[in-house]
Amino acid sequence: MAGYKDKDGGVVLSFNGSWVAWSHTAVAYTAFLSALVIGSMLHYHKIVKNEWFGYPDEWFPSVSATIGDRYPERSLFQLFIAITSGPRFALVGLWYILTRKPGHALPKFVGAMGLFRTFTCGGWTYITSTDDHDWHDIFMIAYLVATLPWTLGCIALSPPNPKAIKYRKYIASAFFGTLVPMVYFFLQHKIHRVPGAYTVYAFFEWSLILFDVAFDAVTALDFSTFEVVVKDVKGATSGYVQWLPK
Template identity: 25%
Template sequence: MSSVQFKTKEETKQIMSSRAHVSMRHFLLFAYSLPCFALFSCVGLSLLKDFEKSTRTHCNVFNFLPSISASIGDCEPQRYIWRLCFALDSVPRYAIAFLQLRRLLNRHHIALQEIYPLVQITNSAIHILELTFLLLLTYISSNEIKWIHECSFIGFMICSLVHMLLTVLIDYFWPRTINYRVNDQEKLTRGKRLKWFLVNIMSFFISLYFYFRHNDYCEPNIYSMYCLFEYFVVLTNIAYHAVVMDEWDQNAGQIQFFY
């Protein structure tokens, strides 16, 4: 007759409090590489298997690149790849936004501490709105509810540009305490942010130029130029936010997930 062994309370608690460790750098790499994978895979698949469908426009002129909306809204499996990637990416991006806000609020060398938390919380709220509009863009295509898709795109671009601009302005112009000197790491990260912000806003306005030129004149390949700079807008937005990988201490430790 076999005997049943009962575990002690300490052993049971130890099993129930098992945890998984993920390094901060791997967590950040996952969060910022996933949307890049979604973009390249969806556009690549559209070019390979849905070229005519994804590059077709209202005036039926030749184009060599598909828009992101056409790739993820009209074509399969691109639609599901895009939505799955952003479903997996949404929680890490919200978590990063929260962790970054908490880190910024703990900067003790910042002057004007009476209003600094309010400014940073407002900027973080704008970033949260940016991520939320991006989710709406992801899950509501222009073929489903066009006005929501368009409003989400406008909201995403406004919040993205405002958040980037406010962050750059705080980095460069917010006063520090007299005894604090900007170190080389801070100079490097704020320089990268400024670079990606400038490239992003230039790409956005160039894409608008090609978009309206296409609608006005319906020239061949002009819509493809709009699509190309649309890709640049997305990639430079990711690159801007990924600067946090340089800003955070690479030895910051690990994120613990309990199960």
């Protein structure tokens, strides 16, 4: 990281656009994985238990039980998700700027879906299954439904970067392919009350989280073309320019 004096008091901060994607990825993964580690250490037997079975029939916690049932993992998760919202909104905004074209409605629609997903994520994050199971599920389902146009739209609008397009297609296929067995094992648990089915369901549920965040991490390959600049247009700062590494 380096800096220098800008005699005009203009640019005071500059960083490559890929940092938006990487910061979003790092903080989002930290939110989920920190809750999983802390929850497993402090409340393992409680978060693996469901309405039908507990340990040892069920031995891996679901996402909802991990992030919403117990303190302090619930608070830790919500703290990091709040931090994630900053780079998340920036990611959606940069993607719209990168893909917009005069007379084309698709970039606007995809951008709107990106914003909608961000707000619905806040819904199932801060209204947990313990608080209100119905609204938690409504926001979660809305998030998953909006993921379809967001994912397909991002693939359709991808700049001509073969590496990024390949990664998006692979991750999207893994994400949507995971939904079918996840629903199957959820029904095995909920309707047929099969011991251990919820644990298998939980693995697929966590896989969705990993794939979802990874899909948006691919934007780092496209955002490398951007330089995000903060300018002091009135000369109120000392004019010391801070550059983040490429």
